[in-house]
Amino acid sequence: MLKEGLDYSTERIVEKSNLAVTMGSGDLQVLATPALVAAMENAAMLAVADALDPTDTTVGGHIDMKHLRPTPLGEKFTAYAKVVRVEGKKIEYSLIAEDGKGVIGEGTHTRFVVNREKFMSRL
Template identity: 50%
Template sequence: MLEVGLVHTSTLVVDEKSTALAMGSGDMEVLATPVMMALMENAAMLAVAGRLPEGSTTVGGHIESSHLHPSKVGTVVTATAVLEKIEGRKLYFHVEARQGEMVIGEGTHLRFMVDRERFLSKL
């Protein structure tokens, strides 16, 4: 059962494929903002995955985050998502990325709970 306070932390080691240069979002070999935000989404998805009704999943609807500090190749980055509010199918998270003790990004993320088969049938 879903409840406010569910939390998950996902981890990534920055490699050449996760840099701004490789992603095309910048021209330096530092963690790409889209990769950091994907890690935040992953943490939110996993925070609730084990508590969803049979046949359900979540999909991202909106994410907003700062990206405050660069992370070089080899750096371990974590993203933590905390479920803060539930409104029907809408799940609202606080998300935060860290490099050690330093916050490198922080924001909010909205996910929608959907029936997997019905969602895919609309493609």
């Protein structure tokens, strides 16, 4: 059952594939903002996955995130997502990400519950 308080954390290591210089979002060898966003979205998706019918999933609708500090190659970081509001098929989350030195990102995210088959049939 979808409800406020559901949460999940995703742990990652900054690898070459998710550096700003590799992803093209910058020219430094630090965690790329798009990679941080992806980790946060992953945590949000997984926070509610077990509460959904197997025929359903969630899709991202909006994210508002601040990337506060750089994280170097090889450093571990964790993205946390917590459900703060459920309104029908709309789920709102609070997001935070940390590395060994503290908070590196924070924000909010909105996802929507969709039927997998019905959603894919719209392609």
